[in-house]
Amino acid sequence: MKGPSTLRHPTPSDGMLANPLSLCLRRTLFLSLLLLSAPCVAGPFEDAAAAFKRGDYGNAMRLYRSLADQGDARAQNSLGRMYLRGQGASRDYREAIKWFRRAAALGIADAQYNLGEIYLREYGVEQDMVEAARWYTRAAEQGHAAAQFTLAVLYTIGRGVSKNQPKAVYWFDRAATQGHADAQVELGILYGTGRGVPKDAVTAYRWILLGQTYARTTALRTRAAQSLGRLSRGMTPTQIAEAQRQAREWKAVPAKGGRS
Numbered sequence: 001m002k003g004p005s006t007l008r009h010p011t012p013s014d015g016m017l018a019n020p021l022s023l024c025l026r027r028t029l030f031l032s033l034l035l036l037s038a039p040c041v042a043g044p045f046e047d048a049a050a051a052f053k054r055g056d057y058g059n060a061m062r063l064y065r066s067l068a069d070q071g072d073a074r075a076q077n078s079l080g081r082m083y084l085r086g087q088g089a090s091r092d093y094r095e096a097i098k099w100f101r102r103a104a105a106l107g108i109a110d111a112q113y114n115l116g117e118i119y120l121r122e123y124g125v126e127q128d129m130v131e132a133a134r135w136y137t138r139a140a141e142q143g144h145a146a147a148q149f150t151l152a153v154l155y156t157i158g159r160g161v162s163k164n165q166p167k168a169v170y171w172f173d174r175a176a177t178q179g180h181a182d183a184q185v186e187l188g189i190l191y192g193t194g195r196g197v198p199k200d201a202v203t204a205y206r207w208i209l210l211g212q213t214y215a216r217t218t219a220l221r222t223r224a225a226q227s228l229g230r231l232s233r234g235m236t237p238t239q240i241a242e243a244q245r246q247a248r249e250w251k252a253v254p255a256k257g258g259r260s
Contacts, residue, residue: 045074052078052087061088068099073106080114084123093124104135112139113147120150133160140171143255148175149183165196176207179252184211185224192231201235205243210250 048063061082067075080099083092097118103111116135119128133154139147152171155164169190175183188207191200205228212224232240 045072048075048078052082057082057088068102071106073103073108073111076100076103076106077108077111077114080111084114084118093118097124104138107142109139109142109144109147112136112142113144116147116150129154129160131160140174143174143178145175145178145180145183145255148172148178149180149186152183152186169196174255176210177253178255179214181211181214181216181220184208184214185220185227186211188224189227192227201231202239202243202246205231205235205240206246206250209243209247213247 044063044067048060048067051057051063052060061079064075064079064082068079076099080096080103082088083096083099085091097115100111100114100118104115112135116132116139117123119125119132119135121127133151136147136151136154140151148171151161152168152175154160155168155171157163161167169187172183172187172190176187184207188204188209188211190197190204191207192204193199208224208227208231212221212228215221215224235243
């Protein structure tokens with residue numbers, strides 16, 4: 001008499017008898033590893049940017065133009081900048097303005113800033129400070145640090161907008177918080193003199209020191225050094241040490257929202 005048969009769970013070596021769920025998981029893992037190991041493929045915009053970076057302006061302009069014609073706002077702004085600078089084609093302010101306007105209408109903060117620059121610096125148009133301020137404001141509200149700084153200057157001197165020290169302080173602060181060195185120095189000077197803000201030597205020293213650290217020009221570094229020298233004469237060693245500590249621990253806060 002035969003004994004009862006012994007039941008055995010299928011193993012992977014049983015081929016088609018293996019657990020279907022296990023096979024599915026292994027296939028999924030294999031495909032995932034395959035995708036992770038595959039090289040990243042750059043898109044058309046990245047190809048254009050790479051061509052521009054290596055100085056191949058003709059190819060960059062061709063690629064940007066194709067994308068811009070399809071409504072790519074970033075490409076429109078890049079194309080406008082190339083026409084403004086005469087890269088890949090003769091300088092053409094009219095074409096630059098056309099493409100900046102298209103990109104600006106689609107919310108590109110840098111294009112809005114560029115239009116502000118055009119009306120401020122008379123690139124192919126008569127200077128129009130009101131129009132410049134309007135475009136700087138739109139870019140600044142999206143977190144464009146350079147636009148915020150320039151708008152703060154306009155509020156300080158009353159060009160294109162009414163002179164307004166509190167608004168100047170507000171925009172200097174917004175730009176300085178993002179790490180804009182010129183804004184940091186200007187904001188520090190305001191705190192040092194008490195113009196539009198409570199006078200605060202420690203805060204003034206911190207901002208000016210940060211501006212000096214991140215300055216990209218010799219002129220700004222020199223101005224910051226001179227301002228620190230004047231400021232330090234009225235400060236105690238403890239105050240200076242505290243300002244230096246704050247500067248060491250400071251971190252830029254990126255702008256939220258907006259398209260650049």
